Amino acid sequence: MTLLLQGINASPGMAVAPILIYRNSGPVIEEKKITDATAEIERLQAALRETRAELEQLRDSVKAKLGEEKAEIFEGHLMILEDPDLIDAVIESIQNQSVNAEFAVHTASSSFIEVLKGMDDEYLRERAADVRDVSGKIIDRLCGVTQTDLSQLTEPCIIAANDLAPSDTAKLDMNVVKGFITEIGSRTSHSAIMARSLGIPAIVGVGALSDDIETGTLALLDATTGTVTIDPNEQQQHDFTGKKEQYDRQQAELAKWVNLPTLSTDGHRVELAANIGKLEDVQKALDHGAEAIGLFRTEFLYMGRNSLPSEDEQFASYKYVLEKMNGKPVVIRTLDIGGDKELPYMELPKEANPFLGQRALRLCLERPELFRTQLRALLRASSYGNLKIMFPMIAVLSELRDAKALLEEEKAKLLSEGITVSDSIEIGMMVEIPAAAVSADLFAKEVDFFSIGTNDLIQYTMAADRMNETVSYLYQPCNPSVLRLVRMVIEAARKEGKWVGMCGEMAGDESAIPLLLGLGLHEFSMSASSILPARAQIGGLSYESWSQLSQQALTMTTQDEIQHFVKSQS
Numbered sequence: 001m002t003l004l005l006q007g008i009n010a011s012p013g014m015a016v017a018p019i020l021i022y023r024n025s026g027p028v029i030e031e032k033k034i035t036d037a038t039a040e041i042e043r044l045q046a047a048l049r050e051t052r053a054e055l056e057q058l059r060d061s062v063k064a065k066l067g068e069e070k071a072e073i074f075e076g077h078l079m080i081l082e083d084p085d086l087i088d089a090v091i092e093s094i095q096n097q098s099v100n101a102e103f104a105v106h107t108a109s110s111s112f113i114e115v116l117k118g119m120d121d122e123y124l125r126e127r128a129a130d131v132r133d134v135s136g137k138i139i140d141r142l143c144g145v146t147q148t149d150l151s152q153l154t155e156p157c158i159i160a161a162n163d164l165a166p167s168d169t170a171k172l173d174m175n176v177v178k179g180f181i182t183e184i185g186s187r188t189s190h191s192a193i194m195a196r197s198l199g200i201p202a203i204v205g206v207g208a209l210s211d212d213i214e215t216g217t218l219a220l221l222d223a224t225t226g227t228v229t230i231d232p233n234e235q236q237q238h239d240f241t242g243k244k245e246q247y248d249r250q251q252a253e254l255a256k257w258v259n260l261p262t263l264s265t266d267g268h269r270v271e272l273a274a275n276i277g278k279l280e281d282v283q284k285a286l287d288h289g290a291e292a293i294g295l296f297r298t299e300f301l302y303m304g305r306n307s308l309p310s311e312d313e314q315f316a317s318y319k320y321v322l323e324k325m326n327g328k329p330v331v332i333r334t335l336d337i338g339g340d341k342e343l344p345y346m347e348l349p350k351e352a353n354p355f356l357g358q359r360a361l362r363l364c365l366e367r368p369e370l371f372r373t374q375l376r377a378l379l380r381a382s383s384y385g386n387l388k389i390m391f392p393m394i395a396v397l398s399e400l401r402d403a404k405a406l407l408e409e410e411k412a413k414l415l416s417e418g419i420t421v422s423d424s425i426e427i428g429m430m431v432e433i434p435a436a437a438v439s440a441d442l443f444a445k446e447v448d449f450f451s452i453g454t455n456d457l458i459q460y461t462m463a464a465d466r467m468n469e470t471v472s473y474l475y476q477p478c479n480p481s482v483l484r485l486v487r488m489v490i491e492a493a494r495k496e497g498k499w500v501g502m503c504g505e506m507a508g509d510e511s512a513i514p515l516l517l518g519l520g521l522h523e524f525s526m527s528a529s530s531i532l533p534a535r536a537q538i539g540g541l542s543y544e545s546w547s548q549l550s551q552q553a554l555t556m557t558t559q560d561e562i563q564h565f566v567k568s569q570s
Contacts, residue, residue: 003213003230005206007181008472010192012529013201014244015179015221016237019213019230020148020157022164027143032100040094044101047141052081054137061152073130073306080127080134086112102142109135117347129306129345151304153177158219160209165342169194171304179221181206181228188455188466188475188505190341196505196527197277199284203228205469254532258289262535264517268543272535273329273525275503279317282324285528289535292329294451294525295390295503296321298374299336306345308370314377322385329386331451331501331525333430334403335374336360336392355456355465360393365402375410382422390451392430397439400429400446430503432456437485440492450493451525454504458482476559477506483515483554483562490520501525511563513537514570515553518546541570 034040059074080086086108093104109131116128150159151171159180161168169191177200185191185204195202201223213230220229220240224247229236262272273294274285285293301309301317309317322330337343338359351357364371378389391403404427414421431437432453440450454477459466461481464474476482486502493500501523506512508526513534516524524534549569553562 001212002232002236003210005181005203005209005228005230007203007206007226007228008185008187008192008469009223009226010185010187010189010204011195011198011200011202011223011527013179013199013221013223014240014247015158015201015223016240016244017156017158017178017219017221019160019215019217019219020153021209021213021215022148022150022159022161022168027102027139027145029102029106029139029143030100031103033098034094034100035098037095037098040101041091043142044090044094044105044138047101047138048081048087050141051134051137052078055081055134058149058152076127076130077134080131081138086131102139105135105138105142128347132344133306150177158221160213160219162209163189164191164194169198172198172200174198174200179203179223181221183208184467184469186466186469186472186475188459193275193455193505193527194277196529197275197281199527199529205472254536257532257535257539258287260289260535260539262291262538264538264541264543266542266544268517270517270521270538271329271501271523272531272538273331273501273503273523274528274531275525276321276528279320281528282321285531286324288528288531290328290528290531292331292523292525293321293325294329294331294501294507294523296330296332297336298333299341302335302337302343303341308345308373311373311377311380314374315380318378318381318387319384322381322387325385327386329388331388331390331428331503332378333390333392334361334371334378335364338363338393355459361391361399361403362393365399365406368406371403371406372410375407376414379407379411379414379421379425380419382425383420387422388426388428388449390428390430390449392453393432393456394429394443395433395435397442397446400443404446431489432460432504434461434485437489440489441495444492444496444498447498449499449501450489451501451503451523452486452489454482454486454502454506457485457504458506461485477509477512478515478559478562478566480554480557480559480562482506483519486516486521487519487554494520499523508534510534510537511566514541514546514566515550515562517541517543518548518550520547545569 055074055077059071063071089108090104093099093108094101112131113128116124150168153173153176156176156178158178162183163185179201182191182204183206192204201221203223203226217231220232262270271291273292274290275295276282276285276293277297277300339355394400411421426448428447428449428451430453431450458475462474464471466475490500499522502521503525507524508530553565556562
């Protein structure tokens with residue numbers, strides 16, 4: 001039976017593929033009393049054998065794809081699976097307390113995890129996440145639950161999920177995942193941002209998925225209208241094919257802008273940059289005509305794994321991006337973890353308001369050794385390209401000064417070790433907290449550049465959680481309050497001779513681009529797929545005209561009024 005779902009366009013495009021239902025929540029574990037301990041231990045042994053086979057397959061697959069070093073983690077998992085202390089504790093619980101195997105595994109592994117978390121040795125503390133991972137696989141087997149490993153997909157599909165965490169999207173193979181839909185979310189949820197970065201069509205906020213939708217059912221995903229057709233009839237498939245061919249032709253026509261500079265009609269030049277999260281995004285950015293990398297989200301180097309990346313791993317990644325960009329600017333943001341971006345192996349405390357808590361630079365300053373490792377890797381890579389380092393989530397000057405001081409300390413250490421460090425690294429900060437925007441004149445004296453992170457700036461200005469679709473109407477890039485903050489930042493930078501970029505989704509919003517051009521924004525950083533449409537749009541605008549029109553727009557009272565004005569003048 002054909003079903004039609006309606007949601008929010010999160011990433012443009014159209015796709016046809018079978019649905020894959022993805023549920024990433026584990027089974028509910030309940031304590032149950034048993035009467036036959038021998039049979040229960042046999043269940044446990046069967047689950048251990050199945051888990052061992054799964055881990056060996058994963059080890060061999062990763063070894064073939066990524067090499068011996070990346071596969072070592074699964075050797076560690078196999079050792080946990082055979083740890084006599086852990087397994088004996090599970091068996092003893094089954095025998096002495098007459099409890100079911102899944103509950104016994106849960107309680108024994110939880111005790112082990114707590115012990116490891118209390119260790120002084122960092123390596124041992126990090127093993128807690130490994131024990132949690134392995135015990136989860138055993139429990140899944142005991143409960144008859146098969147968790148889909150998004151990194152192991154081999155057949156084309158459209159993923160349908162309640163939501164996709166950043167760690168989920170980091171695993172996606174774009175050769176097989178043609179798009180995704182989620183029950184919840186907004187245009188600025190991280191699943192939506194990652195979809196745009198990856199260049200795959202996505203629709204979020206479609207509401208609860210019907211139990212009638214099964215994996216393998218054909219779906220038509222139209223992220224130009226926000227509709228998903230499940231189990232379409234022949235006529236719907238025919239109509240969709242025609243529309244997709246027309247969409248593909250329009251996209252092909254934009255290719256003429258790839259190698260052209262970004263110029264207004266009166267010759268004013270700005271820079272169009274790409275936001276990236278993974279190394280493979282760099283080539284995609286270049287293919288779409290990116291003149292720079294305006295935001296490298298380094299947190300994705302830390303995700304989809306069970307321990308922190310080493311200094312050498314990070315150095316290799318930063319070096320790769322800098323060399324690949326061949327002298328073009330690369331703005332690398334230091335670790336931005338917190339909010340909805342979690343690292344389970346770090347065992348960060350749960351917070352009532354994580355978006356307002358210890359995240360990003362606040363966390364890095366609290367854990368300086370974590371921060372120093374990244375700073376050393378960045379500094380070592382700096383001589384391989386045009387590096388600019390950017391600190392996120394700054395609210396007060398002392399945070400900026402502390403971060404710069406740590407950077408200088410690590411630079412001095414490297415130089416004393418005879419390691420080359422570039423002497424032309426620009427240091428900047430994201431402006432994503434209203435306090436920083438209001439005090440931009442003070443910050444501008446102590447940085448080389450600003451990059452306005454509008455996703456968070458809008459949510460903090462409007463006091464509206466950008467992950468909550470019930471208040472998504474308050475995500476208003478062209479709200480007068482937001483635009484006034486943007487103008488304040490640009491004017492403060494201009495007075496100090498500093499440049500300003502924007503790396504939030506607003507930078508690629510066609511209703512905001514004319515205003516940002518007129519306000520004097522220097523760099524627009526966006527998903528790679530948005531660059532060519534933005535270049536074509538700017539190529540039809542007059543900078544001098546919009547310098548005046550943008551000031552006129554800021555006298556208006558509502559976003560609707562401003563957007564209508566922009567449309568009437570474009």
